[in-house]
């Protein structure tokens with residue numbers, strides 16, 4: 001029922017088309033049911049009574065019925081296609097819009113590939129069910145009921161055969177549907193896995209080629225592909241069982257009716273015309289049962305897909321703005337107050353444990369630490385990309401959970417470790433930072449991020465970037481991403497290893513430019529000591545805890561981990577560039 005409500009809701013303005021499609025099928029069905037009656041009259045009152053007038057008149061009526069049924073069939077195709085395609089577009093739009101409200105945690109829950117299947121294949125399954133299922137859904141039951149009623153009217157004795165056949169067939173077909181329905185969820189899950197493998201391989205195509213791993217990924221893809229094919233074969237092998245069951249039933253019924261009907265004709269209790277008409281009802285009843293079983297199979301699959309679509313639409317975003325949210329971030333101060341965090345509620349260990357930090361507005365803070373020590377996790381909490389598990393993060397003196405999400409994220413610009421640009425011009429990409437920025441403002445941001453160095457070479461602000469920002473190098477992409485963040489005029493600027501692909505001299509020049517941004521708090525995650533040694537404060541993270549905090553000189557004098565990082569870089573010759 002929930003599925004029906006969902007479909008009714010998302011049909012929206014296409015509900016009219018859907019209703020018209022149903023009316024067309026209903027009218028078409030009643031016309032077709034009328035034809036056997038006319039046929040019986042042709043045989044009994046026309047051929048047997050040698051009355052040509054009855055044959056011609058009824059023949060003309062039969063042609064008229066057939067032509068009207070054809071017109072209604074065409075109209076049905078048009079209305080149902082419009083309703084189904086409209087429904088599909090509405091469902092995809094609603095899912096996509098809802099997806100935009102998802103937090104990272106929501107997306108982690110679903111997995112990206114499953115979301116893709118739920119927006120594409122699942123919607124197509126629902127669409128197809130509507131466009132090809134409405135006709136048999138309306139025709140099947142009405143043709144069945146009408147066929148049985150007409151058969152009883154023509155010959156109640158003969159029609160008793162149906163009282164035996166129809167219930168037996170119904171039980172057989174429902175058991176087929178009951179076995180197949182649960183398999184559809186497994187099938188869609190296998191489809192998710194195929195999408196997952198395909199997406200990962202396409203995204204990593206350069207790495208695959210660089211490591212000459214084409215054979216390995218082809219094997220992995222073959223395995224998921226085979227799993228999908230196996231699951232589909234097992235599902236549809238059971239589904240097609242209803243065809244032999246129905247055909248067997250049709251022949252058995254025909255034989256029984258020929259046997260009993262023949263005896264009745266010989267005994268003079270049934271006319272040949274009534275018998276001919278009766279035989280066409282046998283076909284009609286069995287056909288309608290076939291339609292009903294097919295439509296049930298189709299619906300079983302569509303129900304699975306509707307459920308998967310509903311799961312996306314019903315997912316509650318884990319991060320929302322509170323009622324009466326603050327819309328102004330007064331300053332760029334950042335406080336971590338006994339913050340604990342873990343990604344999964346049931347995870348045993350915290351990723352961040354009891355982190356306390358006090359970062360004053362306008363200061364520069366460097367964050368260092370080993371791989372997996374929690375640096376990225378720490379800064380993501382400032383822009384409320386995740387919520388703390390315990391404690392609080394305060395920006396501008398207020399808990400981040402008190403702010404309107406958009407206002408907070410406007411004030412806290414994060415240049416993530418995985419920098420992403422989009423296909424389009426450089427100007428379009430920079431406009432993500434400030435849609436109203438003038439060319440001068442964009443060029444100034446590029447100058448601060450040292451993107452001006454290569455901007456002319458890629459065609460200036462009108463230079464076109466390929467999908468995912470293709471067409472610029474890693475270091476160039478990082479600089480454009482910094483420029484984009486600067487255009488937001490943030491109160492807090494977070495750079496998560498954002499200059500890792502930039503050479504030392506450019507890195508130093510960028511730092512120098514950023515240091516001049518008065519009033520902007522800068523939190524810089526870096527692997528190189530050189531990138532953070534001038535900071536007002538350096539935080540050393542170790543296994544999710546603040547191991548030490550101080551200036552470069554203080555840490556160099558007191559902290560063994562900092563000394564070790566510094567020494568390792570001095571040893572590798574980085575110190576020369578550092579100093």
Ligand SMILES: Nc1ncnc2c1ncn2[C@@H]1O[C@H](COP(=O)(O)OP(=O)(O)OP(=O)(O)O)[C@@H](O)[C@H]1O
Nearest residue numbers: 108343344351369370371372373374375376377378
């Ligand atoms: N989305 C996620 N779901 C579950 N665990 C995660 C997720 N992201 C990170 N982690 C785990 O949290 C821990 C800290 O990761 P984080 O990315 O914050 O470390 P990091 O210090 O930034 O590392 P690196 O220097 O390699 O970028 C790691 O153990 C990582 O496996």
